[in-house]
Amino acid sequence: MSMGLRSPNTVIARRLDAIILVGLVFLSCMSDGASRGHLFGAGALRRSLTDTTNRKVFDVTAFGAKPESGKGRQMKELPGGGDPTKPQPDDGGDGGDGDDNDTGMAFIKTWVAACRGEYKGPAKVVVPKGTFLIGPVVFQGPCTSSKEPIMVEIQGEVKATTDLSDYTSPEWITFENVDGLIVTGDGVMNGQGEKTWNGNGCDKDDCPHAPSVRSISIALAPSRTNLFSDPNMKFIKVKNALIEKITSLNSKYFHYHITVSSSVTIDSVHITAPGESPNTDGCHISDSDNVKVINSIIGTGDDCVSIGKGARQITVNNVTCGPGHGISVGSLGKYKNEQPVVGVTVTNCKLVNTTNGARIKTWANNYGGDASGITFDNLVMEHVKAPIVIDQSYGTKKDPKNPNAGKQSLYKLHDIHFRNIKGTSSQNVAMSLACSATKPCEGVELSEIDISYGGASNSKKTDIASECYNAKVTTKGKINPAAPACK
Secondary structure (H helix, E strand, C coil): CCCCCCCHHHHHHHHHHHHHHHHHHHHHCCCCCCCCCCCCCCCHHHHHHCCCCCCEEEEHHHHCCCCCCCCCCCCCCCCCCCCCCCCCCCCCCCCCCCCHHHHHHHHHHHHHHHHHCCCCCCEEEEECCCEEEECCEEEECCCCCCCCCEEEEECCEEEECCCHHHCCCCCCEEEEEEEEEEEECCCEEECCHHHCCCCCCCCCCCCCCHHHHHHHHHHHCCCCCCCCCCCCEEEEEEEEEEEECCEEECCCCCCEEEECCEEEEEECCEEECCCCCCCCCCEEEECCEEEEEEEEEEECCCCCEEECCCCEEEEEEEEEECCCCCEEEEEECCCCCCCCEEEEEEEEEEEECCCEEEEEEEECCCCCEEEEEEEEEEEEEEEECEEEEEEEEECCCCCCCCCCCCCCCCEEEEEEEEEEEEEEECCCEEEEEECCCCCCEEEEEEEEEEEEECCCCCCCCCCCEEEEECEEEEEEEEEECCCCCCC
């Protein structure tokens, strides 16, 4: 696709393509029918690793998807049944000329056939080996083909387009309203964010959707200044899902965004973006319950895992984080009427060369809220700038000599535990508990903390220290640096 100036007719044609694609998405969700109602058993969220279900394969190339290296696969019959020379239900017509819009439409056609087409039985959507360039797509449920979870297997590389005129909303790949889902494979989801993080790929005379993309981004998250705000993969209103093994590369924004969902597990994934890439959180979780991020390697330019408003019963276990901003609860208190955060457990994780380690952050503004039952346990820090942090003045500048001056956070933090945290800090203040003077932290536990200085070897100041404001703290076992008297 040319990234230069296009004629007005070309721009109009691309807008029409976008309208057709959006229309196709809406058509894809008009089929009636109850959700499959399939509920995973207690251990079934990892079932795909040993799954022997005989699923019918729906290959995206059979529905018109063309890899960048060549034409799509020719078949006499579609995997879901039917004549490939005839338009399929909800497909919006023929295959077109093979550009990224046609490939995106082919992905949607494949999903519709597998999810709620004529075929009835367990189904699997396959993205085969090869590189596929697509714009934004929505895989929408409910699925009615089977009570078994629908599977999406990514074998090749899926690349996001970098022309902003392709994006009418701030998402790239979205799964919505699906109960029972497995996303698996050894493939790569490549957001190509490196081409857009600094505003590249957008000519002022040829980006008709850029202002709307920016306004949507700011409406959803006013703290974000990144114009290109689409996560690699978004899961909204999804239940009983497993995302495993795939690689998420260079997202334009969040790599994974889990919201308004329940019982979702992200297992054994690899998430990567440069340390200087803006707002590329590995996994952001909000307004969801029973979400697990486990056994994964995450390196980004922002939080490896960020746990936002309305998150309940969240587990982060056996995650290696770095580069990045650590594993964070927050930021919280940015918006009105945020739902409480309850029950966050971060265990058995390693953080290497990150700016923060275990962090809780809230805004100092007019919006209150509540977060409780947060535990960071058995963490290893290697050259982490700020290993243990409570920051209740996030996003504002505070006077270091008088942190209680100025606007205070109205967010209440209580029942907070930092346990068995060891390693090195790259700066002298290894532990900072800076709570709100208006809503002091309660029930903060420090247990078995051992952090030594690991900064520059030629530094003249190698002592390690801690600070505390407006918190009720109890200690147990070894505490290094020594727990401070809270001011």
